[in-house]
Amino acid sequence: MDFHVDIGPQYEGETIRKDDMYVEFGGPSVKNKFELVTLKSPGEVEHEKVDVIGPDIKDMREGSSQSLAIMVDIAGETLEKDMEPVIERRIHMYANYIEGVYHMNQRNDIWIRLSKESFNKGFNSLVEFGEILIFLFTSELSAIEKIAVTLITDKKKIEELLPQAMKVYQARDERLKGLREEDVDVFYGCILCQSFAPTHCCVITPERTANCGAISWFDGRAAYKLDPEGPIFEVQKGELIDPVKGEYSAVNQEVAARSLGQYDRMYLHSAFEHPHTSCGCFQAVLFYIPEVDGFGIVHRDYQGFTVIGQTFSRIAGATSGGKQIDGACGMALELIRSPKFFQADGGMHRVVWMPQEIKERYKDAIPADLYDKIATEKDVKDVAELGQFLDRVGHPWLKGEVSLP
């Protein structure tokens, strides 16, 4: 194929400054923008067709910011709906392969710039942009048998289509939230906190966000790709030794190496025996309350005393430092949503106390029949009151209704 501009990975790091830009699409000042890949049946896709709806680049004022929707329809026998987001991310990669084009962000946040230089070379039509995308998609991904690209610059039209695209993004997020440890081949580890906790190695799985709450499994994957030598690395799973406690042979080996031999076993989903280590910066702590044989959760922003008469700082101080402490675990708040949340110990059904704020914020993640049975600082002041409260409401763990997996 003959194009007006050069194409290749060498252009990937290229940035286009405002001074050098002919026109930009999307970005912070433009509301109507998105990109979307949709899998269709072969009959619905007219192969290699490029449609431009609305004004083309040559009709645009130099230096202006424009609306843009990039809609890529694909068909192929081996393609699956789940691949849409992965293929959609390729738009970012391929657009950046184009000399004088720079693409940032994704979904309804896209931001694309075209340089004056490439415009002057004759790259003045979105048709060519579409053709280059098709050329790259078909030459790099053989599973794509048919592909068509529609580029919309008509603001009204994009405004009309955007809500549908948002629905697709939301549905994808929901699916991703359902990603399980069983679905992936590799976990990620992070040792950013080793300056404070030299024997701490965070193990990050789709069902276990890093203790600080800032690194999900997807972030781990992205950070590792960006900087493979950095503090975030791949952790192999090895053999699954205990599916309930969450013990994996290769995770054990990694933890042994990263903790300099301090620990050689780690349970990802239990607070007892070989619990996950805690750094110093966890968002919350799960703590065991022996009097009622249940767990409390307290987060960093909670100012008062917990039900055991200690503040967050006091509990955190005893938990932190990269140690494995029976019955105390630093954790991300998002872990509350994990289906494997301390599953070996009874999970959410063993939680008896948490701050009101957290209870409200995670209401949707707490089983409805349990919600009123978890005490907060509004219900009880100390462990004695907690015991009475749990008796009164009939907490299922204390009534012996919860069976461990």
Add this chain to the structure above:
Amino acid sequence: MTTTIVVAGKGGTGKTSISALLVQVLSKKGVVLAIDADPATNLNQALGVDPGSTVGRIREDMTRDIQAGTLSPSISKPDYLEGQIRAALVESKGFDLLSIGRPEGPGCYCAANNMLRMSVDKLGRGYRYVVIDSEAGMEHISRQTTRDVDVLVIVSDPTQRSIRTAADIKGLIGEMRTRVGQIALVINRSPDGLPPEIARAAEKYGFGSPLTIGQDPNLAGLEIKGRPTTELPADSPLRLGVADLVARLGL
């Protein structure tokens, strides 16, 4: 190839004015990324551009969104931050400005800072020069970038206290994970050349011969009117001094 220049020094020594003039001179030779890494000063005002958003605000917003659980799970935070940083850039003729903003509040920012560092480093690679106006502790240098520093310009006034700070800054280099090439000491606002006591102190602390810049009579007028430092006339002592510095450093 990117040349990274850090300008550091005690507050009130004219560090930000010198940074702004450096950006102005260098932007005639190649595109400059100016980084305002001193929350106490306003490099944007000295350059006469809008402040833009700050890296600090991006970090706070992301942390808030994490707490609230409103970030999409499928958009990776490194990618998200890169986009946010691009959007925070103030793009001007010959240079772009990025403000670091306030330091972190309580809580953990190791992961956020690590990801920001990757983004800022990646951003810097696209420029001929990166000029960083840094606060004396240079904390942002170690937090927000891992790049090697080609030139460290330490600005001092002709006082023993300020030159002591300059020596402390020099001492900090050993504690940072960055390598530093040349170090230049500038004695700014020195009315009658280099006082012998200051020259001796500079020698004692292991600096080469410092560059001395006199009081600039035009600066106060600009400051009163709130005009940018970059509007200093061509024959202004500070402007001539910075030109001298650029020549001396071979930039």
